Amino acid sequence: MPMRRPSSLADRLFWPIVAGGAASLWFGPKALAVAGLAVLALVVHRLGRGGRFRRRVRAIARRHRETLALRRRQESYVDPYGNEILDGWLRERSYFAERTVLPRLEAAGYGDLIEPRWDEILDIVEAASLSVAAPDEAEALPEDGLAYERYCAALLERAGWEARTTKAAGDQGADVVAERDGVRLVVQCKRYAKPVGNGAVQEVVAARSYWSADCAAVVSNAGFTPAARKLAAATDVLLLHHDALAALGARPTGRPR
Known part of the structure; x- marks a missing residue:
């Protein structure tokens, strides 16, 4: 994944504060109050980005949950010692996140959150793959x-x-x-x-x-x-x-x- 510099809240508030201060010199306390409301709105919007980010990832994964569930079954197996081997599925999960989830997040303006929340993205994809009940083939699948x-x-x-x-x-x-x-x-x-x-x-x-x-x-x-x-x-x-x-x-x- 390419490195991305997160856009901090301070970066986004700098110019509104400067503009509000300058406007107050010309137009008085009312302009300062308007600038304060604008800054408050930016803060509230910024603080809610995390929740919107998670909802967007869930929506993307949910649209593909049937395929993800199938690929999880296809790329997992139990070895002769009874261990569940998930190596293939973990590669598939990362492939889906990189090729399907990441471009949509970047297009929606969440590129700065991808790297710090990468594990969270993978967890959401994992949950989507487990949300579809697997067919009961314990009896149906032949042994020989x-x-x-x-x-x-x-x-x-x-x-x-x-x-x-x-x-x-x-x-x-x-x-x-x-x-x-x-x-x-x-x-x-x-x-x-x-x-x-x-x-x-x-x-x-x-x-x-x-x-x-x-x-x-x-x-x-x-x-x-x-x-x-x-x-x-x-x-x-x-x-x-x-x-x-x-x-x-x-x-x-x-x-x-």
């Missing part, structure tokens, strides 16, 4: 890989695709092949307890060629490593959480995450 493939195929069917799982042998990296409106999609499914690496991306790239598919995706209940994201961006592969499958359009697009 083959069942997870069928689960993903069913989600694609719900979105209007004709989806089928492939045979374990000879699938050439495609666990699910789906078609809709003349578009063929190959999917590699990973039911993991840790972020998926770039090996899965390599496999689905090969599957896209083998199945003459139009697009390819790696789907997981967990997040993806930086190496997987980099390779997916270079090879035009979608990286998706299974939550996104039920609404996947016939021309799947989007920046791999």
